Structure formats: structure tokens, C-alpha cells
Amino acid sequence: MVKKRRPADVFDMRRMLALEPLALAAIASAALLVPGPSTATAQPPPGQDRFAPDAFLDPAARDLYTIAYDEWDAAGANVLRYTSRIEQRVAAGLRTPLRDRVFYHSETSVRSFWQRDRRSVNQVLGSRSEYPGRNFAIREAERSGVLYWLQEFPFDEPFAPGSDQLFIGADREAAPFQPRDDSFWLAHPLGQSADTLYRFQSGDTTSVTLPDGRQLVTVRLDVLPREIDPRRISGSLWIEPGSGALVRGLYRLSRPVNLLQDLPEAREEEANDGPLPGFLKPITFEMRLIVVDYSLWDFKAWLPRAMHLEGEMAVGIFKWPVRMDAKYTIEAVTLQDETGAEVEEEPLFGDPLTEINFATRAEAMAFIAQLLSEDGETIYQAVSPDSLGYRRSRWIAPRDRRVIEQSPHIPPPIWEYDPGLPSDEQIEGFVRHLSELPIPPLLEAQWDFDWGWGGRDMLRYNRVEALAVGGGVERSLHGSYRLSAAGYFGVADLTPKVRLDLERSTVLRRLKLGAYHELRPTEAESGYLAFGNSLDAFLFGRDNGEYYYATGADLTWRPPAIATQSFQARLYAERQSAAETNTNFALSRAFNRKWDFRPNVAADEVDEAGAELRLSPWWGNDPVGARLGLELFGRGAVWRAAGVEGTERYGQASATVRTVVPVQGQGWRQVRLGIEAAGGHTWGEAPVQRSWFLGAGGTLRGYPASTLSGLSFLRGRVELARTYEFVGASVF
Incomplete structure (x- = not known):
């Protein structure tokens, strides 16, 4: 029935669906960006300093921080509802000596209808995942009554305006900005008492002129921890000085999190179960960077635009690099005026809008699915709450599940460039910026x-x-x-x-x-x-x-521990x-x-001084696609035998080329062709221990170790492999 008032559970679907998608954008995953509680504080009496006297390294930093601190909770609070197309990409791998082996990647696209104080509704546009054992996981999910595509869906809820965007690792009900003895906590730079944990310094000002002549100005505020602590971030916030809104956040943890040292629960578990074996320690998580960008919707509301995250989980000798990005394309926003009353909206076309009340939520979801199916390309239906598992959002998905994995809306994998998200060059620029920030002191x-x-x-x-x-x-x-x-x-x-x-x-x-x-x-x-x-x-x-x-x-020079170990230079005597x-x-x-x-x-007894360089670039990240790797090694040294006058010089170089090409099959069940060719040579006289030794799996598979040795070598191998999810067989 038609009502003059707007029911809380009904969305203005016709207007939302009428809008064409705008430019692609992104936001951090809801699994990582956890909303924090209100930290607004009362204004102190005149003459009383609100913040620690040594918190600011310049007056501009104090002014910028003050307005950002005051407006932090209010950011986005005037948004009643919005619609956005959200694309998210995730990849995880296993770090090996030669390259990072991607074993999981997922790409998803949804349209989310968010409304304040109500459960969001997500329209599934497409989803694709690849990982070993996926076929077994699908069968297990179907037996348990949970839709397999929803079980492996990495997206749950859209961004909630008015919540915090930078905080990681807190309960929604906890007080995350105060030290706690019974759990791990992270200190937000705009949280209560953050001025006692950080110092702040203003940086460059950036001004952007829009086509209509208006200007958007942002000022960089560097966040400097007072001490190295895994609970504190190190980075920069770009803030719009007029409103105090966050335009960009770029940061990392000031040091990696060591679970056995920093998490009380992990320490207690180890004490109860006994010490872990050494090859499984330490257990750490390191954040290389997080960058989150926001855009100003119609110069009225700041909403997410882009996000990129890189980190690494390590359990002893095993390391799993993780990358994730996401983007939001805002399609419609409904705001409220200064009095809190809802702003009346006129339809963009057609007849005036009518609003409908439904007897049950299931009836309302069925009506929304019908509206989404009106274009005729895809038929949608509401997903039963019994199939949602732990998820709070409501879901609407294509009736034909094959459409989900074949959708043209699915974004490319994370190793491919996607407009609207940071490029590799931009990411390296972010890393360089973080490296230029002052290193905090170590107090303990x-x-x-x-x-x-x-x-x-x-x-x-x-x-x-x-x-x-x-x-x-x-x-x-x-x-x-x-x-x-x-x-x-x-x-x-x-x-x-x-x-x-x-x-x-x-x-x-x-x-x-x-x-x-x-x-x-x-x-x-x-x-x-x-x-x-x-x-x-x-x-x-x-x-x-x-x-x-x-x-x-x-003296050794290598990439940071969290990065792919693609080079190493060494000087020695x-x-x-x-x-x-x-x-x-x-x-x-x-x-x-x-x-x-x-x-x-029988090694020669010699004194030797020299230099070594090793380079190992790889191309191709798709775990089921073609890949090419190159390993280059060079050494130059001067040496003399013990007790002998005079010196000898020598130089060595080797090159190894590896390639893997899929021949037949799809996914993790494939026939693959692998080719490896290598050669090396020594110029001059070298000690016997500097010979090239060939044999065993690393060089000559199927032959005993050190079957051949000498000052030069040339070898090759052709391998045909058949993979079956977790195992495989090969001939070479």
C-alpha cells in the first residue's frame, strides 16, 4: 500500500537502479577496517591545553590535528543511505627462495544498498576464486547447506559512514585506544589520548582545481609514534583543513606483530600446550602499507574511493604474502539536512516515486530481486537467511549460479592493473614516502x-x-x-x-x-x-x-624481509x-x-676477498597461467693460497631460465610443460670449492649429488607434469 512517510526498511530502488555506474573506486575491506567507538571529548575550560604540550612539532600541525580530531566521528554522519558498486580483489601466496607462489586469489563485484541502522542489501554481480582443493570445498559446502559461492565470498558488509577507516583489530564494543592487559590493541592517531602516543608534524599542501572552478585543498599530517610499538602506526594523513575530513591515509605498523610476544592469548596458549618447534617460530604479521583514499560526493559527503593493502604472515620458515585492494563506485547518496530531517528527493525521470510497506522481510527482498531483474539480462532471487551462515547482510544473487563466475563485472586479478587503483609505480612511491618518515625510538x-x-x-x-x-x-x-x-x-x-x-x-x-x-x-x-x-x-x-x-x-644488501627476495649483493673477506x-x-x-x-x-685453504650479486626476477603471477623466471649470479674475487706468495683472480657468472606453460586443462587440474636451461663459466683460476657442482634435485634431478663438477657447465631439463589439486605427477 502507498504511504506518505518513508518506511525504514524500504530503499528508493528505482532511483538507485536508474543511475549509470560512475568512475571505479575502492575502500578497505570490512574485515580489516573495524569501526571504533566514539572518542569525542568535551571542550576543556579556557586556558587548559587539550593535548600533550609536546605532541606537535609545529603550529600548523596543532591546528590541523585539532579540527580533524573534532570532526573525526562526524565524518559521513549526514549520510542516510547510499548505493555503490564495490569491487574487491585478494591474493595470497607462499614465499619461496625463487618467487612468490600464488595459491589463492579472488575477485568479486557487488552492488551494495546501505542504510543507516539497517542491514545492508548486497546484489551479487560476479565472483571468481581459485585455490587448490576448491572442488572439494564446493562439495562440502553443498552438503552443509551453505551456498559454495557465498561461503568463499570475501566480502560481507559495505563501509558504514561515520565509522572509523584506519583502525585494525578491535572489537566493536571495546575501547581500542586505551592500553589493555588482556588483549591486543591498536592506537588510532585521532583517538582519545592519541596525543600521548604519537607526535604530529605538518607537511606539504596539495591543491586541486575542479572543472567548475572550485578548489580542493589537502594538507599532509605526519603521524610519528613516540616509540616503536606494534600497537602504533607510522604514516601520514592527508586532511582537508576546512572540514577536517580524511582524504587519504597511508601507514604501516611501527614494527611487526609477534603473536607469541604481543598477544596475551597466544602466550597463554603456548604456555599450556608447550613450546612450538623452532621452524614454526616466530609467528609474526607485518604490514608493508595500507593506503585508503576518499572522495567528496557532490561537495557534501566524504565517501570511500580506493584502497590497497600489502602484508605478510610468517610462521617460522613459512611466509604468506597477502595483497588486497577494493574500490567503491558511488552511484547514489541520500543526505539529511542540519536538523536531521530527510532531504526530499525528486525522481530523475518518470512518475513520482511511491513507497511500499511489506508484511515480511522476505516479501520485501523478493520485491527488490524482481526490480533488479527488470533489465532482462539476469534473473535475481533473494538468498535464504538459512544459507547466509554468519553474515549479517541480506543477499540477492543470480538464479543461475553460472552467471556469477562468468560475469563481465568481475574485476581483473590483483596482479593486473585496474584503473582507479594504485599502480605499481604509485605503490613504490608510497613505500618510499613511508621510508622517509623518522624512525621512532626504542624505549624498551x-x-x-x-x-x-x-x-x-x-x-x-x-x-x-x-x-x-x-x-x-x-x-x-x-x-x-x-x-x-x-x-x-x-x-x-x-x-x-x-x-x-x-x-x-x-x-x-x-x-x-x-x-x-x-x-x-x-x-x-x-x-x-x-x-x-x-x-x-x-x-x-x-x-x-x-x-x-x-x-x-x-656486508649483505637485500630487500626487506616482507618483500620478494629478488636480489642480494654481498661483499666479503x-x-x-x-x-x-x-x-x-x-x-x-x-x-x-x-x-x-x-x-x-677437499677444499683449498685460501684467503679470499670478493663480491657477489644475485638477481632473480619473475614474470607471471597467475598460478594456473604461463610464467617465466630468470636467475643471474655473478662473483668476482681475489685469493691466495695459505703460505704462498702472490694472488690469483677469478670471475664467475651463471644464468638460469625457467618457464612453465599450461598445455591442457583448467584451474588447478592441468597438464603443464616446464623447461629449465642453465649455464655457468669461470674465468681465471679459482679454488676447488668455487667449482660448479651438479646433481640432486636442485640441478640434475634423478642424479646423485655432485655427480659432475668443474669450472663450467651447461644443463637443461624438460618436464611434463599433471596436477591434481593438492598433488601431481611428472616425467622429465
């Missing part, structure tokens, strides 16, 4: 000690040391510096090894100065002293490394000496008295 530091089973790579087994037990200690120093020391003792060679490092780590690079006496494999990046080869040597007697002792110092095979025990050979490990390389 502690020694971290691990050893044996509880330490990372502190137990190893090889034919030189047999079982070697290690221990390590680390301490954070001023700013971005960290001091670490580690030592090992092998029960077979009875030789202590030790390494001392001083590392400076920023968002752009890692520089490490080290001094050492250690056992080293001839291929430094091979992992022969890590868990996998140690287990193989202990159980089956297959030790694939060649080893020598090295005593000296080095060291004495090298031979290491002998000192054990003949392997578990599977325990009762074979005639068996012994193969001999180790």
Missing part, C-alpha cells in the same frame, strides 16, 4: 633467546658435524638496528661455530654487517644446512651439500679451509656396517 628492548628444538634452524644434521645443536640471541637496538648472535657445536667435528650480525632493516632494504666462523655449503642459497636436507641426511643418508669452513666478515666427513650414521643405514657417507669436497 629485551633479549630474545632460543636454542635447539625451540630455535629456528638450531638443530641440523650433516656428514661433517653429524648432529649440531645451536643457540641464538637477538636484541633490538635504537631505531631499525638489530643485534644477533648464533652458535653451533657439532658432535662429530667438535668445532664450535659462531656468527655475530648487526642489521639495519627499513621498508626499502636490509643491510647486515657480520663476522663469523661457520660451516658453509658451496652453494650459499641451497638450503643444505636447513631442516629439509638435515632430515634427508639423518633418515636416509642423502646429504646433497659440499661444505667448507669460512672465517671472516661480510674470509679464510676458507677444508671440512672432512666425520660420521657414517644414518637411521636407515644403522645396521649396515659397510655403508658410509660420500666424501666431502
Whole structure:
């Protein structure tokens, strides 16, 4: 029936559907950007300072912060309802020595109808996900009565105007801006008492002239933590000085979150269940950057425009980089006037609008689905609440589920450029800006000690040391510096090894100065002293490394730990000496008295100084598409044999090309062709330990370790593989 008043549960659907989509835009995921409670405070009496006296490094910062602080909760409060097309992209991978292997990616597109104090309604436009085991997950979801496409849908609720956009990790009911002993908290720079946790400094002013002649001005406000703390962010806010509205937020955590140190629940769980093995520690989460952009709707309301997030979850030796972005295309907005009364709107075309009351919500949802189906291209139906699981929003989806995965509205994967979202060049610019911010001081530091089973790579087994037990200690120093020391003792060679490092780590690079006496494999990046080869040597007697002792110092330059390890440069000066095979025990050979490990390389005793450079770029991020990788290595050194006058010089270079091409099939069930070709050469006279060693899975699959060695090599491999979700088979 027709009513003069506007019922709270009915949307002005006809006007919303009449609008054509505007330019694409984005906002941070609702799973990460959690609304915070009100932090508005009463105005202090005249003469009383509202903020800490040392919170501002210049007067402009005080003025800008004050207006942003006062208007923080009011931002977007005049929005009664809005309609937006929302596109979201997510990708997660596993970081390996050569490249990041993407194992999950998802792209979604919805149209959300948001109304204050009501559940939002989401129209599904399209969704696509790829990950191993998806077919099994679909069958399990269907058996449980939950729609498979909705279960893997990463989007839940649209942005709520008037809520906070920067805060991460708080309950809706908690007081997130105050320290708490029983949970992890994050301090918002505009939250109550944030002036005691941060200092603020004004930056550049940006002015944009719009086509109608009006100007939009923003001023940068740098947010500087008073100390390094995972609960505090470091970054910049771009604020419109007239209204105090946030136009852009760019930030990262001032240091990674260590779950076992920073989360009381994790510490309690470890205490109850016992210590984790060393290869699963530490458990950390690091945020490389978050950038959130907002736009001014009709010069009346600030609403989300674009967002990009990059981070990494690490569990010991396993690292999972995560990237996410999203964009909002605002299609319609309804505001209220200064008195709180709703602004009357005229229809854009056709007859005057009428409003309808429905007896039940299901009836209203069916009516909305009917309206959305009127264009005739796609027939929509309301999703039953019983199929929604934990989700609060109401959903309307195509009746034909195949339309969801074949929709033209699905955005491209996150590794492809999408207009309206930050490009790779812009993201690198954001990272450089974060690197230029002052490093906060470290007011409290502690020694971290691990050893044996509880330490990372502190137990190893090889034919030189047999079982070697290690221990390590680390301490954070001023700013971005960290001091670490580690030592090992092998029960077979009875030789202590030790390494001392001083590392400076920023968002752009890692520089490490080290001094050492250690056992080293001839291929430094091979992992022969890590868990996998140690287990193989202990159980089956297959030790694939060649080893020598090295005593000296080095300086290493690498990407930050959170980034893909695509290059490494090293300067070194060291004495090298031979290491002998000192054990003949392997578990599977325990009762074979005639068996012994193969001999180790008879390394020359030399003093050597040189430089190394390793580059490993990759192209192609699609886990089921074609990929190409290149690994380049070069070394130049001068050396002399112990007790011999005169020096020798040599240079080495190698190149490896790898490519994978899908031949047949789709998704994770494919036939793939892999090709690898490599070659290397040595110029001049080099010590024997600088030879190229070929054999075992890393170089010559199917051949024993060190089957061939020499000063030059050329090799190739062709492999045909059939993948089945989690497993595969190959011939080569």
C-alpha cells in the first residue's frame, strides 16, 4: 500500500537502479577496517591545553590535528543511505627462495544498498576464486547447506559512514585506544589520548582545481609514534583543513606483530600446550602499507574511493604474502539536512516515486530481486537467511549460479592493473614516502633467546658435524638496528661455530654487517644446512651439500624481509679451509656396517676477498597461467693460497631460465610443460670449492649429488607434469 512517510526498511530502488555506474573506486575491506567507538571529548575550560604540550612539532600541525580530531566521528554522519558498486580483489601466496607462489586469489563485484541502522542489501554481480582443493570445498559446502559461492565470498558488509577507516583489530564494543592487559590493541592517531602516543608534524599542501572552478585543498599530517610499538602506526594523513575530513591515509605498523610476544592469548596458549618447534617460530604479521583514499560526493559527503593493502604472515620458515585492494563506485547518496530531517528527493525521470510497506522481510527482498531483474539480462532471487551462515547482510544473487563466475563485472586479478587503483609505480612511491618518515625510538628492548628444538634452524644434521645443536640471541637496538648472535657445536667435528650480525632493516632494504666462523655449503642459497636436507641426511643418508669452513666478515644488501627476495649483493673477506666427513650414521643405514657417507669436497685453504650479486626476477603471477623466471649470479674475487706468495683472480657468472606453460586443462587440474636451461663459466683460476657442482634435485634431478663438477657447465631439463589439486605427477 502507498504511504506518505518513508518506511525504514524500504530503499528508493528505482532511483538507485536508474543511475549509470560512475568512475571505479575502492575502500578497505570490512574485515580489516573495524569501526571504533566514539572518542569525542568535551571542550576543556579556557586556558587548559587539550593535548600533550609536546605532541606537535609545529603550529600548523596543532591546528590541523585539532579540527580533524573534532570532526573525526562526524565524518559521513549526514549520510542516510547510499548505493555503490564495490569491487574487491585478494591474493595470497607462499614465499619461496625463487618467487612468490600464488595459491589463492579472488575477485568479486557487488552492488551494495546501505542504510543507516539497517542491514545492508548486497546484489551479487560476479565472483571468481581459485585455490587448490576448491572442488572439494564446493562439495562440502553443498552438503552443509551453505551456498559454495557465498561461503568463499570475501566480502560481507559495505563501509558504514561515520565509522572509523584506519583502525585494525578491535572489537566493536571495546575501547581500542586505551592500553589493555588482556588483549591486543591498536592506537588510532585521532583517538582519545592519541596525543600521548604519537607526535604530529605538518607537511606539504596539495591543491586541486575542479572543472567548475572550485578548489580542493589537502594538507599532509605526519603521524610519528613516540616509540616503536606494534600497537602504533607510522604514516601520514592527508586532511582537508576546512572540514577536517580524511582524504587519504597511508601507514604501516611501527614494527611487526609477534603473536607469541604481543598477544596475551597466544602466550597463554603456548604456555599450556608447550613450546612450538623452532621452524614454526616466530609467528609474526607485518604490514608493508595500507593506503585508503576518499572522495567528496557532490561537495557534501566524504565517501570511500580506493584502497590497497600489502602484508605478510610468517610462521617460522613459512611466509604468506597477502595483497588486497577494493574500490567503491558511488552511484547514489541520500543526505539529511542540519536538523536531521530527510532531504526530499525528486525522481530523475518518470512518475513520482511511491513507497511500499511489506508484511515480511522476505516479501520485501523478493520485491527488490524482481526490480533488479527488470533489465532482462539476469534473473535475481533473494538468498535464504538459512544459507547466509554468519553474515549479517541480506543477499540477492543470480538464479543461475553460472552467471556469477562468468560475469563481465568481475574485476581483473590483483596482479593486473585496474584503473582507479594504485599502480605499481604509485605503490613504490608510497613505500618510499613511508621510508622517509623518522624512525621512532626504542624505549624498551629485551633479549630474545632460543636454542635447539625451540630455535629456528638450531638443530641440523650433516656428514661433517653429524648432529649440531645451536643457540641464538637477538636484541633490538635504537631505531631499525638489530643485534644477533648464533652458535653451533657439532658432535662429530667438535668445532664450535659462531656468527655475530648487526642489521639495519627499513621498508626499502636490509643491510647486515657480520663476522663469523661457520660451516658453509658451496652453494650459499641451497638450503643444505636447513631442516629439509638435515632430515634427508639423518633418515636416509642423502646429504646433497659440499661444505667448507669460512672465517671472516661480510656486508649483505637485500630487500626487506616482507618483500620478494629478488636480489642480494654481498661483499666479503674470509679464510676458507677444508671440512672432512666425520660420521657414517644414518637411521636407515644403522645396521649396515659397510655403508658410509660420500666424501666431502677437499677444499683449498685460501684467503679470499670478493663480491657477489644475485638477481632473480619473475614474470607471471597467475598460478594456473604461463610464467617465466630468470636467475643471474655473478662473483668476482681475489685469493691466495695459505703460505704462498702472490694472488690469483677469478670471475664467475651463471644464468638460469625457467618457464612453465599450461598445455591442457583448467584451474588447478592441468597438464603443464616446464623447461629449465642453465649455464655457468669461470674465468681465471679459482679454488676447488668455487667449482660448479651438479646433481640432486636442485640441478640434475634423478642424479646423485655432485655427480659432475668443474669450472663450467651447461644443463637443461624438460618436464611434463599433471596436477591434481593438492598433488601431481611428472616425467622429465
